[in-house]
């Protein structure tokens with residue numbers, strides 16, 4: 001068996017989901033029984049840092065904590081898994097069993113220091129872990145509901161999960177793992193010589209390009225897709241990490257700066273995120289207006305001219321008379337406007353010239369004939385266009 005296959009997850013996604021359910025239920029039941037439901041107090045905010053080996057998770061964790069004002073230490077999953085068995089699996093570039101990871105992690109998260117926030121480095125790594133994470137979120141919501149009308153409600157706040165994915169490609173990942181190996185070796189040599197400082201972990205995969213490549217491929221095959229699938233559910237930050245550290249950190253700040261995405265529950269945010277921000281609309285509106293007007297000139301030159309003539313001849317004299325108030329209402333039955341494009345042109349021309357125009361269409365039935373025998377009244381529809389034009393009125397003082 002190749003080292004990348006030592007992980008315990010089967011490759012059939014349905015089986016993995018079923019597996020996840022079994023694993024999660026087992027671990028959750030265990031906690032529930034041992035610790036008690038009212039003590040299942042998990043962090044309000046979870047920041048899950050993912051990325052290929054060498055993508056800079058360790059390097060940027062402290063920075064992310066600083067940006068988000070988090071004082072608790074990051075939870076580094078690989079450090080959490082320090083049993084001799086787990087060490088052997090890690091040294092081969094493989095992964096430790098999902099159940100062990102989940103059990104250790106949930107217990108760690110219950111520590112009071114993580115009550116507000118926890119940053120996780122290296123979870124979730126597999127489809128099973130991803131599924132467990134979703135179940136964990138759902139359980140937190142259930143607990144919140146269960147305790148909502150009790151004196152303990154403040155321990156069960158609305159959870160917020162964020163996925164931060166640091167992206168680097170294969171060659172960068174390998175180069176950085178090997179660099180980390182060289183740095184650790186140099187550092188440890190110095191510590192040994194001087195007797196000052198602490199020894200760093202020397203990972204076997206950081207010294208052998210083949211093992212480093214294997215770690216990257218394990219990530220690409222088992223973890224990357226699983227992490228991306230969380231995009232649909234939790235708030236998701238994709239960071240280009242293939243750049244000097246200062247630029248990566250700028251990318252992180254830019255991603256995390258967008259406050260409403262951090263403050264709102266990610267599911268709420270996700271429901272609304274497609275509605276553009278007002279600033280974005282304003283930024284694009286001018287360019288779109290110009291494009292539309294140029295389009296009318298090419299596609300409907302006669303209609304455009306007719307609208308311009310109407311504005312010039314019929315509307316401007318009235319608008320000028322109302323220049324002080326900045327508000328003019330004009331009613332017209334002009335047949336030109338039976339074509340909706342003409343109305344669009346009219347509104348866009350006014351916008352371009354610095355006015356704000358809107359058009360209401362009123363359809364009235366006008367009696368035309370009365371049938372003496374049947375008593376029926378025949379009508380014709382009269383369309384009245386009410387054009388409201390607003391602009392900044394004169395600054396002349398009134399009264």
Ligand SMILES: Nc1ncnc2c1ncn2[C@@H]1O[C@H](COP(=O)(O)OP(=O)(O)O)[C@@H](O)[C@H]1O
Pocket residue numbers: 051052053054055056057058059060176177179180181183241242243244245246248
């Ligand atoms: N943006 C970067 N540019 C260059 N080297 C980096 C960058 N980010 C991290 N490194 C280096 O890459 C190596 C691996 O980074 P690390 O944070 O340990 O990765 P991870 O925790 O994602 O495996 C370290 O030697 C680190 O100094």
